[in-house]
Amino acid sequence: MAxxxxxxxxxxxxxDAMEAxxxxxxxxEDIAGAGGSFGITRGLLxxxxxxxxxxxxxxxxxIAGMAVGAAMSGLKPVLEIMFMDFTTLAMDAMVxxxxxxxxxxxxxxxxxxxxxxxxxxxxxxxxxxxxxxxxWFAHVPGLKVVCPSSxxxxxxxxxxxxxxxxxxxxxxxxxxxxxxxxxxxxxxxIPLGEAVTVRAGDHVTVxxxxxxxxxxxxxxxxxxxxxxxxxxxxxxxxxPWDEAAVLASLAKTxxxxxxxxxxxxxxxxxxxxxRMADVGFAHLKGPIVRVGAPFMPVPFSAELEMQYRPSAAxxxxxxxxxxxxx
Amino acid sequence: MPITGTSENEGAALLRHYEQLLVIRRCEERLQRxxxxxxxPGFIHLGIGQEAISVGVMSALQPADTLAxxxxxxxxxxxxxxxxxxxxxxxxxxxxxxxRGRGGSMHVADMSIGMLGxxxxxxxxxxxxxxxxxxxxxxxxxQIAVSFFGDGALAEGLLHECGNIAxxxxxxxxxxxxxxxxxxxxxxxxxxxxxLAKWSAAYGIIYRKVxxxxxxxxxxxxxxxxxxxxxxxxxxxxxxxxxxxRGHFExxxxxxxxxxxxxxxxxxxxxxxxxxxxxxxxQRLAQIAARVESEIEDAITKARAAPPARFDAALADVYxxxxxGEAL
Numbered sequence: 001m002a003x004x005x006x007x008x009x010x011x012x013x014x015x016d017a018m019e020a021x022x023x024x025x026x027x028x029e030d031i032a033g034a035g036g037s038f039g040i041t042r043g044l045l046x047x048x049x050x051x052x053x054x055x056x057x058x059x060x061x062x063i064a065g066m067a068v069g070a071a072m073s074g075l076k077p078v079l080e081i082m083f084m085d086f087t088t089l090a091m092d093a094m095v096x097x098x099x100x101x102x103x104x105x106x107x108x109x110x111x112x113x114x115x116x117x118x119x120x121x122x123x124x125x126x127x128x129x130x131x132x133x134x135x136w137f138a139h140v141p142g143l144k145v146v147c148p149s150s151x152x153x154x155x156x157x158x159x160x161x162x163x164x165x166x167x168x169x170x171x172x173x174x175x176x177x178x179x180x181x182x183x184x185x186x187x188x189x190i191p192l193g194e195a196v197t198v199r200a201g202d203h204v205t206v207x208x209x210x211x212x213x214x215x216x217x218x219x220x221x222x223x224x225x226x227x228x229x230x231x232x233x234x235x236x237x238x239x240p241w242d243e244a245a246v247l248a249s250l251a252k253t254x255x256x257x258x259x260x261x262x263x264x265x266x267x268x269x270x271x272x273x274x275r276m277a278d279v280g281f282a283h284l285k286g287p288i289v290r291v292g293a294p295f296m297p298v299p300f301s302a303e304l305e306m307q308y309r310p311s312a313a314x315x316x317x318x319x320x321x322x323x324x325x326x
Numbered sequence: 327m328p329i330t331g332t333s334e335n336e337g338a339a340l341l342r343h344y345e346q347l348l349v350i351r352r353c354e355e356r357l358q359r360x361x362x363x364x365x366x367p368g369f370i371h372l373g374i375g376q377e378a379i380s381v382g383v384m385s386a387l388q389p390a391d392t393l394a395x396x397x398x399x400x401x402x403x404x405x406x407x408x409x410x411x412x413x414x415x416x417x418x419x420x421x422x423x424x425x426r427g428r429g430g431s432m433h434v435a436d437m438s439i440g441m442l443g444x445x446x447x448x449x450x451x452x453x454x455x456x457x458x459x460x461x462x463x464x465x466x467x468x469q470i471a472v473s474f475f476g477d478g479a480l481a482e483g484l485l486h487e488c489g490n491i492a493x494x495x496x497x498x499x500x501x502x503x504x505x506x507x508x509x510x511x512x513x514x515x516x517x518x519x520x521x522l523a524k525w526s527a528a529y530g531i532i533y534r535k536v537x538x539x540x541x542x543x544x545x546x547x548x549x550x551x552x553x554x555x556x557x558x559x560x561x562x563x564x565x566x567x568x569x570x571x572r573g574h575f576e577x578x579x580x581x582x583x584x585x586x587x588x589x590x591x592x593x594x595x596x597x598x599x600x601x602x603x604x605x606x607x608x609q610r611l612a613q614i615a616a617r618v619e620s621e622i623e624d625a626i627t628k629a630r631a632a633p634p635a636r637f638d639a640a641l642a643d644v645y646x647x648x649x650x651g652e653a654l
Contacts (some may be wrong), residue, residue, distance in 0.1 A: 026466065042529065051464055062487030065453020066460055069471070072442055073392055073461035096447050105424035105435040105443060107643040141644050163458065165646035 001175055002185060007177035008118075009151035011040050012187065013158035014078065018048050021076060024162060027054040028065060028116075037082050038177050039119065042299055060201060063101055064090030064115065068097045071113040071167075083129045084119040084171065087137075092147045098167040099142030110165040114158075118174040119147075120211055121305050123173035125174075130298035130305075132210075132262035137169040138271070140237040144192060145239040147171040149213035151181040153236055156190030164192060171238075172259075173211040195242035197249070201229035204255040204319050205209030207246055209235040212259045212291075212310050228319065247280050248273060254285035255322045259315055264292030289318040337604050340456055343381050343541045344597045348618045351399045351594055353410070356433075357400070357417060358624055361576045362528065366417050370431040372400040375539070377569035378593035379504050380405035383472060383564070386552040392458040393442040393637025394451030394471040397432050398504075399444030402474055409438040410625035420632040421621040426643075427635025440469075449475060449482030452501070455616035456488040459499035459561075470498040470555050477505055480522070489529045491562070496560035500551055501531070503540065503563065506570035511582050526563045529648040538566025568593075 004012065007269040011111055020026045025043060035042030044054040056063045060081060067077040081087050087094070098111045123132035138145045146161055146168055149152035154172065160167040198213060199220050208216040213234045220230035231249050250256050256276055260268035269290035276288060290311045300303050320326050354374050360366045373380070380401035387393070387406070397401040403413060408424060416423030417431055424436050435443035442458060445451045455473030462469040479485060480503070492499045509517040526533035532554055536543040544566055551562040569590035573580045598611060 054460075057490060059487035059491060062453045062456065062486055062491055065484065065488075066451060066457030066491070069394065069442065069454035069456075069457025069459075070461040071456040072437070073390065073452070073471075076460045077457075092447055092450055093453060097445075101443070102646060103640065103644050104429040104433045105427060105437070106424060106428055107646075108425070108435060108437040110646040136523070144645070220545060 001182040001204050003180050003317050004151045004155070004183045005177065006151045006154050006181065007038060007040050010158055010172060011042070011044070011128065013155045013162070014041065015044060015047065015252060016127040016187070017159055017162040018044070018052060018067055019079070023074060024076045024078060025052045025054060025070070026078045027056055027067065029058050029082055030055055031080050038081060038174060039141055040177070041080065060086050061093065064093035066091050067113045067115070068101065068111055072109050073087050073103065073112045076112045076162060078114045078116060081115060081117040084117045085128045085131045087115070087117055087133060090115070094137065094143065094167070094169070094305050095140050097220040099140045102166070103142060111167045112165045114168045114170050116170045116172060118172045120175055121309055122175040124300055124302050125173060126300040127297040132260065134169070134171050134238055135262055135267045138268060140169065142238065142253055144168040144237065145171065146192060146237050148236065149210050149234050151179070152183045152220060153188060153196070153234070156189050157181060157192065157236060160192050163189060168192070170211065172234045174320060178212050179211035189246050190236065192237045193242060194237065195233050195235050195245040197245070198233060198234045199230065199232040201231035201253070202259060203229045203253055204322055205231045205233060205246065205249040206237060206257045206259060206315065206319070207233045207252045208259040209238060209268070210261065215310055216259050218312035219319065222312060222316055223319060228323070230319065243274070243279070246276065250276055250280045250308035251283045254283055256284070256288045257311055257315065257318045258266045258288070259291040259293065261310055262292055263295050264290050265295050267292055284303040286322050287323045291315050291318045337606065339385065340542070340597070340600055340604060341606065341614070342438045343385060344594070344601060345614050346381040346405055347541060347597055348379045348615055348620070349410075349593050350380060350404050352618055352622050353404060353413070354400055356626065358415070358572070358576060364452045366431075367419060368430050370576045371419070371574065372572045372576060373398045375590055375593065376504055376506060376539040376568045377401050378544050379502065379538045379566040379568060380640050383500070383502055385545045386548035387468065387472065390440055390467070391472065392442055392455070392462070392470050392566060393429045394449060394455035394458065395474050396476060396479075397444060397446055397448070397473070398476065399434060400431070401567045403434045403436065403441050403444065406436070406441045408434065408436045408441060410621060411628050412436070414625045415629035415632050417520070418629045419568060419635050420629055421635050422629070422632040423635070424593065426639065429638055438489070449479040449484045451475060452482070452484045452488040454478065454494050456497060458501055459497040460495065460510065462498050463495070467497050468556060469599075470552060472500045472502060474502045474504060476503070477507065477518060478509035480518045481509065489525070490620060492498045492561040493530045494559065499561040500548070500555055501561065501563040505565050505567045508570050508574065510574045511578070520614070522563060522565050528539070530560070532562035535565040535567070538568035539593045541593060545618060548620065606632040
């Protein structure tokens with residue numbers, strides 16, 4: 001096994017995808033000369049030239065719409081939006097154009113674009129540079145939403161996202177960029193729509209995605225000392241999410257906790273809980289419990305932000321609640 | 327038939343333009359009736375009176391050039407070459423429609439002819455065409471992209487963003503403003519504080535303004551601008567002044583309109599004047615009109631006989647790949 005940082009794995013996936021397919025271009029604000037705000041695209045301009053590594057003005061609405069038009073005209077654009085908070089400015093292109101083109105044009109065309117963007121807090125970036133808005137995109141038929149938790153799945157999922165014929169919102173966590181992890185010797189795409197069990201267990205299923213998978217793992221370590229065994233599932237893809245994998249685990253454990261950094265209300269956890277309360281009702285031995293952020297904007301203060309974001313302690317508490325051991 | 331006073335090619339082109347003008351006009355007149363009779367559902371926005379812009383601009387395009395249209399997009403689709411039967415079948419919500427009955431009037435599209443779709447969002451086509459122009463430039467295929475838009479879209483931020491980017495990147499993009507004087511229900515003069523000539527100059531974009539009711543004038547301007555664009559001159563903007571004969575949408579009571587609006591010039595009559603000057607007789611025009619009407623009636627008959635749009639097929643087409651959501 002080799003070691004790679006999360007950011008470097010994304011960078012490698014971009015380079016390998018561009019190498020493999022000449023129609024892949026990358027575009028975004030300060031991604032070429034400057035190498036991107038988080039340095040993810042550094043070096044790609046030298047390697048692939050300004051025709052395929054395109055610096056754009058600060059025009060999120062236009063560049064997202066351009067990615068749609070370019071994708072409908074034979075390219076596979078990978079667009080970087082510097083912070084997920086800025087995708088608000090690209091919503092028409094994503095929601096009304098990219099998501100619907102295939103459907104509303106009678107399947108004449110697909111929109112093979114990827115919108116890469118970092119979400120998440122933990123760096124005191126404040127209310128407009130920290131949000132987790134993935135549930136918005138997951139709510140729109142026609143979009144796929146991916147959220148990697150590690151260098152290995154960041155690489156594999158991005159390769160799959162770029163190869164995918166449909167528009168994919170690829171949500172990275174800015175707090176993970178510098179984190180090292182093991183990656184396979186031979187890097188390959190990881191299919192979209194498939195969850196992975198990162199820790200097998202018997203008593204409670206914990207579903208997570210992105211950076212909070214690590215928190216779920218910490219909680220599992222902690223509870224193992226109390227002989228409570230967690231099965232941790234990394235969703236990897238949020239839309240379409242792997243319902244079968246979650247259901248199979250629930251059938252085994254009978255208890256379910258869903259963890260995400262996004263606010264709890266109307267979120268990904270709500271969807272998973274609702275589906276499992278429906279199709280998994282017979283397996284449930286206790287309440288489904290969500291762990292997410294409270295219903296407030298992300299605060300700037302490091303102290304406040306620490307209280308705001310999910311923690312292993314909150315996952316532990318949620319597991320106890322799910323087991324009726326509060 | 328030899329045409330005096332002009333070259334044979336020009337005469338033939340003029341006749342083709344005339345036929346296209348009539349196709350669009352008669353299609354929309356039929357839609358007007360079909361809508362009033364309740365056969366066409368939803369919202370339709372007619373471009374009656376604006377046909378010369380579609381026909382003139384499209385005469386300068388090549389088959390592989392692309393265009394992004396607006397909510398008032400029937401003329402763009404038909405002039406680029408959308409088949410009549412697929413067009414009417416779409417408006418009548420049939421499975422044989424160009425979009426299989428999922429888009430309707432506001433989303434008619436035909437990728438096989440580079441028609442990237444009418445659009446329900448004002449100004450959205452600007453960015454789609456700009457992106458398509460980027461693809462053409464990167465592929466070095468010599469094609470251009472066209473964005474049609476109306477006065478209302480001048481108030482959208484995308485005009486600024488796309489004008490800036492297209493100019494910076496010297497993209498092969500033709501911007502066509504169909505200036506009918508209206509921004510939905512409001513006079514454009516009450517909504518727009520700038521003029522496009524000065525705007526274009528500020529952005530370094532080539533600019534022309536023509537009488538949008540004269541297909542010859544539009545075609546000449548479009549030919550000159552597309553040639554400049556294809557030779558690497560970067561984006562250009564063509565303003566075509568015209569008149570919206572109908573309401574913003576069919577059913578619009580238009581209480582906001584004044585009775586003293588000037589009588590619009592009819593693009594089909596202007597074309598007939600050109601043809602008369604070129605020596606084309608009324609009989610020839612009547613033959614064309616009869617053929618156009620017959621083709622339209624034939625298309626409507628076939629569309630009516632076609633099966634309705636299918637729910638299962640629609641559900642299966644939300645995503646392309648099999649690994650997707652409910653389509654599984």
